[in-house]
Amino acid sequence: MTSSPLKNDLLLRALLRQPTERTPVWLMRQAGRYLPEYRETRARAGSFIALMSTPEFACEVTLQPVNRFPLDAAILFSDILTIPAAMGLGLHFIEGEGPAFERPVRDVAAVVKLGVPDPEQDLRYVLDTVRLVRQELAGRVPLIGFAGSPWTLATYMVEGGASKEFALIKGMLYAEPATLHKLLDVLARSISVYLNAQIAAGAQAVMLFDTWGGVLTGEAYKEFSLRYMQAVIAELRRESEGRHVPVILFTKGGGAWLEAMSHSGADALGVDWTQDLGDARRRVGAKVALQGNLDPAALYAPPERIREDVGKVLESFGHGQGHVFNLGHGIQTGVKPEHVAAMVAAVHELSPSYHK
Amino acid sequence: MTSSPLKNDLLLRALLRQPTERTPVWLMRQAGRYLPEYRETRARAGSFIALMSTPEFACEVTLQPVNRFPLDAAILFSDILTIPAAMGLGLHFIEGEGPAFERPVRDVAAVVKLGVPDPEQDLRYVLDTVRLVRQELAGRVPLIGFAGSPWTLATYMVEGGASKEFALIKGMLYAEPATLHKLLDVLARSISVYLNAQIAAGAQAVMLFDTWGGVLTGEAYKEFSLRYMQAVIAELRRESEGRHVPVILFTKGGGAWLEAMSHSGADALGVDWTQDLGDARRRVGAKVALQGNLDPAALYAPPERIREDVGKVLESFGHGQGHVFNLGHGIQTGVKPEHVAAMVAAVHELSPSYHK
Numbered sequence: 130m131t132s133s134p135l136k137n138d139l140l141l142r143a144l145l146r147q148p149t150e151r152t153p154v155w156l157m158r159q160a161g162r163y164l165p166e167y168r169e170t171r172a173r174a175g176s177f178i179a180l181m182s183t184p185e186f187a188c189e190v191t192l193q194p195v196n197r198f199p200l201d202a203a204i205l206f207s208d209i210l211t212i213p214a215a216m217g218l219g220l221h222f223i224e225g226e227g228p229a230f231e232r233p234v235r236d237v238a239a240v241v242k243l244g245v246p247d248p249e250q251d252l253r254y255v256l257d258t259v260r261l262v263r264q265e266l267a268g269r270v271p272l273i274g275f276a277g278s279p280w281t282l283a284t285y286m287v288e289g290g291a292s293k294e295f296a297l298i299k300g301m302l303y304a305e306p307a308t309l310h311k312l313l314d315v316l317a318r319s320i321s322v323y324l325n326a327q328i329a330a331g332a333q334a335v336m337l338f339d340t341w342g343g344v345l346t347g348e349a350y351k352e353f354s355l356r357y358m359q360a361v362i363a364e365l366r367r368e369s370e371g372r373h374v375p376v377i378l379f380t381k382g383g384g385a386w387l388e389a390m391s392h393s394g395a396d397a398l399g400v401d402w403t404q405d406l407g408d409a410r411r412r413v414g415a416k417v418a419l420q421g422n423l424d425p426a427a428l429y430a431p432p433e434r435i436r437e438d439v440g441k442v443l444e445s446f447g448h449g450q451g452h453v454f455n456l457g458h459g460i461q462t463g464v465k466p467e468h469v470a471a472m473v474a475a476v477h478e479l480s481p482s483y484h485k
Numbered sequence: 486m487t488s489s490p491l492k493n494d495l496l497l498r499a500l501l502r503q504p505t506e507r508t509p510v511w512l513m514r515q516a517g518r519y520l521p522e523y524r525e526t527r528a529r530a531g532s533f534i535a536l537m538s539t540p541e542f543a544c545e546v547t548l549q550p551v552n553r554f555p556l557d558a559a560i561l562f563s564d565i566l567t568i569p570a571a572m573g574l575g576l577h578f579i580e581g582e583g584p585a586f587e588r589p590v591r592d593v594a595a596v597v598k599l600g601v602p603d604p605e606q607d608l609r610y611v612l613d614t615v616r617l618v619r620q621e622l623a624g625r626v627p628l629i630g631f632a633g634s635p636w637t638l639a640t641y642m643v644e645g646g647a648s649k650e651f652a653l654i655k656g657m658l659y660a661e662p663a664t665l666h667k668l669l670d671v672l673a674r675s676i677s678v679y680l681n682a683q684i685a686a687g688a689q690a691v692m693l694f695d696t697w698g699g700v701l702t703g704e705a706y707k708e709f710s711l712r713y714m715q716a717v718i719a720e721l722r723r724e725s726e727g728r729h730v731p732v733i734l735f736t737k738g739g740g741a742w743l744e745a746m747s748h749s750g751a752d753a754l755g756v757d758w759t760q761d762l763g764d765a766r767r768r769v770g771a772k773v774a775l776q777g778n779l780d781p782a783a784l785y786a787p788p789e790r791i792r793e794d795v796g797k798v799l800e801s802f803g804h805g806q807g808h809v810f811n812l813g814h815g816i817q818t819g820v821k822p823e824h825v826a827a828m829v830a831a832v833h834e835l836s837p838s839y840h841k
Contacts, residue, residue: 294781296782304786343759344759403701403702426656426658426659430659431660434659434660
């Protein structure tokens with residue numbers, strides 16, 4: 130592994146609530162279709178699966194946003210469904226509809242067949258991408274690795290793809306909870322092994338994306354999502370290259386449970402745009418850093434309005450340490466790159482006064 | 486209008502936080518595809534549009550759940566998109582995909598063309614259904630009328646149908662807020678006229694469904710959704726047949742804003758299943774009644790587990806007045822009618838002890 134000294138460690142410091150000169154900034158899904166250079170690489174790759182599973186392509190798109198904007202982190206370009214794919218469920222992508230599995234997991238017989246994938250063997254393309262990105266970044270900014278949460282992966286594996294009502298997985302939750310616990314257990318073990326392999330390959334921070342935890346009741350969230358994310362975090366290697374490896378936890382729609390999430394062992398919590406960031410900060414106190422939370426749709430506004438909205442997010446968090454600026458969810462396809470540039474410039478310009 | 490004396494006014498009393506012997510219960514979307522008798526009527530009608538726009542069919546399905554289960558209210562069978570349809574947008578339903586408009590509203594030129602529909606003329610089928618249902622109910626239980634919220638109707642009108650990212654309407658919100666305000670204003674006026682016509686035709690309570698308010702930031706929710714629901718409520722005729730007509734406000738995903746909603750003029754707030762009902766009650770105090778909030782998916786559990794979960798919802802609200810038992814969102818298609826029966830029976834059996 131390359132280990133050029135890290136030139137910009139704002140993100141790593143902010144995630145650990147250490148002093149920084151300004152608020153670091155990156156965007157969820159920053160490597161994506163809103164960038165013409167991404168669409169060009171995607172076309173060359175031929176398919177989304179080829180794009181994400183060929184280290185050269187995946188590395189190229191990982192670096193594109195960092196080359197275009199003065200961002201403070203790169204995030205591995207990959208998909209949250211790499212683990213179920215490696216488990217042999219037959220992942221494919223249907224144009225305009227999203228991911229689908231040929232062999233969904235709907236009963237205990239299917240669950241007990243699932244094994245923990247060996248990352249260096251079954252997910253080598255991801256780790257090769259991590260290594261390649263680290264080499265190409267040469268210490269410019271840190272690289273964030275990631276995985277989907279156990280609950281979120283389980284939703285796709287049981288439903289067989291994206292869902293609106295989550296009838297099958299919630300049916301399992303209420304009618305066959307023991308089967309679901311077995312599934313979540315093998316997923317939690319697979320995810321911790323996978324994230325540790327990303328860390329060993331060079332990821333300098335890791336993020337757990339719990340995209341669908343927000344469809345649960347509070348009680349079910351704690352039992353079926355948060356508990357397994359805690360189990361993942363407890364197994365992570367938290368030190369690499371002489372530095373602490375921060376862990377970020379993000380449950381979309383999980384604003385009601387931030388207190389519980391702050392006891393998960395994560396260093397930082399992602400906050401979606403529906404929450405007031407200042408309230409969130411008061412609720413979690415000094416236990417964790419917070420990441421967020423501009424409405425992704427705010428980037429449709431004219432640049433001067435974007436600047437204003439960036440200012441409101443910074444003001445809402447307020448003075449002091451522990452804020453990483455981000456959107457409250459992934460960037461949308463229709464956003465103009467110049468608007469992202471305006472957002473990033475506004476963070477650079479307006480945030481230093483909150484760190485004096 | 487028929488005005489048989491109301492034999493069961495539990496719902497109306499609970500919505501006004503008056504004493505009741507037990508907690509009243511009804512289900513959002515209680516007339517629907519999970520009932521074989523609904524599927525039979527739907528097949529006879531030929532299409533969803535024929536079903537909802539023919540008073541005889543719509544009345545028949547409105548009464549089906551009330552005939553099958555000991556529920557404490559009927560809710561008008563209709564669609565939230567009747568107003569935009571009456572405005573001439575060309576509503577149709579695509580099998581498996583949901584509603585779509587032939588002529589979406591995407592700029593100020595399209596907005597200024599919209600007029601307030603005259604309910605007795607343009608939405609007569611809805612009012613005829615209300616009158617017919619009241620006649621058939623003959624005072625057994627009250628009839629709830631409803632409408633979509635201005636913001637929710639606007640999302641469909643601008644997007645042209647259902648949406649995941651709400652890119653077009655949120656683009657309008659951030660880039661052309663004045664256009665969106667114009668649209669919301671004509672919708673608010675149309676909705677209050679429409680709900681008043683439902684009340685005049687015999688609706689004994691009304692509910693505003695804000696299905697998509699939860700995709701907004703807190704600030705935008707207040708400016709673009711709550712404010713216009715308040716405007717609707719302020720115009721409503723609150724007295725009919727010598728009784729107060731209660732208003733229920735429901736924003737799915739709006740748990741963070743219950744305090745603000747409690748000042749809207751509504752008598753009761755719907756609470757979705759992601760919220761803790763006891764917390765919600767502590768937050769709104771004695772200002773409003775609360776309606777909810779069993780996870781709709783809890784009905785997939787075996788009947789004994791359903792009974793337990795009903796008990797938890799009752800316990801979470803606690804002793805005293807002001808609770809209407811309901812799901813936290815509409816019932817799902819795959820639920821067995823016997824499971825609904827188990828839920829309703831559990832409310833009848835377990836709730837009296839909370840009213841002593």
